[in-house]
Amino acid sequence: MPEQLIKICGLTTPETVDAAVDAGATHIGLVHFEKSPRHLPLEDAAKLRTRVPPHVKVVLLTVNMQPKDTAEALQEIQPDVLQLHGRENPEWLALIKNNSKLEVWKAIGVKDAAALEKSDRFADVAHRLIYDAAAGALPGGNGLALDWRLLLNHRHKLPWGLAGGLGPSNVGDAIRYTDAPLVDASSGLESAPGVKDTGKIRAFCDAAREARRAMA
Numbered sequence: 001m002p003e004q005l006i007k008i009c010g011l012t013t014p015e016t017v018d019a020a021v022d023a024g025a026t027h028i029g030l031v032h033f034e035k036s037p038r039h040l041p042l043e044d045a046a047k048l049r050t051r052v053p054p055h056v057k058v059v060l061l062t063v064n065m066q067p068k069d070t071a072e073a074l075q076e077i078q079p080d081v082l083q084l085h086g087r088e089n090p091e092w093l094a095l096i097k098n099n100s101k102l103e104v105w106k107a108i109g110v111k112d113a114a115a116l117e118k119s120d121r122f123a124d125v126a127h128r129l130i131y132d133a134a135a136g137a138l139p140g141g142n143g144l145a146l147d148w149r150l151l152l153n154h155r156h157k158l159p160w161g162l163a164g165g166l167g168p169s170n171v172g173d174a175i176r177y178t179d180a181p182l183v184d185a186s187s188g189l190e191s192a193p194g195v196k197d198t199g200k201i202r203a204f205c206d207a208a209r210e211a212r213r214a215m216a
């Protein structure tokens with residue numbers, strides 16, 4: 001049975017990082033994007049990063065960040081993965097991929113089948129695509145789900161993950177319906193914007209693993 005990959009994103013406190021690790025998240029996400037309620041200054045992100053054991057991967061999420069600032073963030077936080085969640089183009093990803101050992105993930109806002117097809121242009125320059133709802137008030141983290149039916153007949157050219165509006169009550173359906181190898185959640189695990197709920201983190205991880213187990 002393949003391991004269900006689970007990313008808990010937008011963690012901002014030591015308690016919630018520990019809760020995600022204890023609940024069995026495979027990836028934890030730190031957001032460095034000032035407009036987000038989950039934004040972490042570099043110094044705070046670097047401190048949280050040190051709590052994460054080596055078997056859990058740290059994903060740094062940025063949005064349209066300039067190369068110089070990106071280099072500084074990578075140097076300070078030393079993530080395992082860089083998730084680009086804005087309008088970054090394939091050339092920009094190629095530059096990062098060719099100049100570092102980082103895994104590079106590209107978020108794709110999926111509003112229709114054409115958007116999904118267009119994501120193929122990242123096939124050679126990303127290690128994974130994260131399919132999210134199209135941008136709302138923020139480029140992501142809006143709690144909006146994409147139309148999962150769009151994913152059903154798509155031929156994935158590289159590893160992928162499902163994000164957008166996932167929480168404890170729908171992650172099982174999402175996995176059963178789309179067979180997503182990785183599920184990624186943020187606002188659905190909060191009691192208020194930017195405030196993660198450790199009970200929801202645990203329930204999300206349990207539900208995701210249970211759905212995968214039942215499909216084996």
Ligand SMILES: O=C(O)c1ccccc1N[C@@H]1O[C@H](COP(=O)(O)O)[C@@H](O)[C@H]1O
Pocket residue numbers: 009010029031033036037038061063085130132138139140141142143144163164165166184185186187188
């Ligand atoms: O979480 C944010 O604030 C955020 C800001 C800018 C870009 C992406 C952001 N979050 C990511 O968006 C998806 C979906 O989030 P949600 O579960 O619908 O809240 C996920 O990858 C978040 O990490």
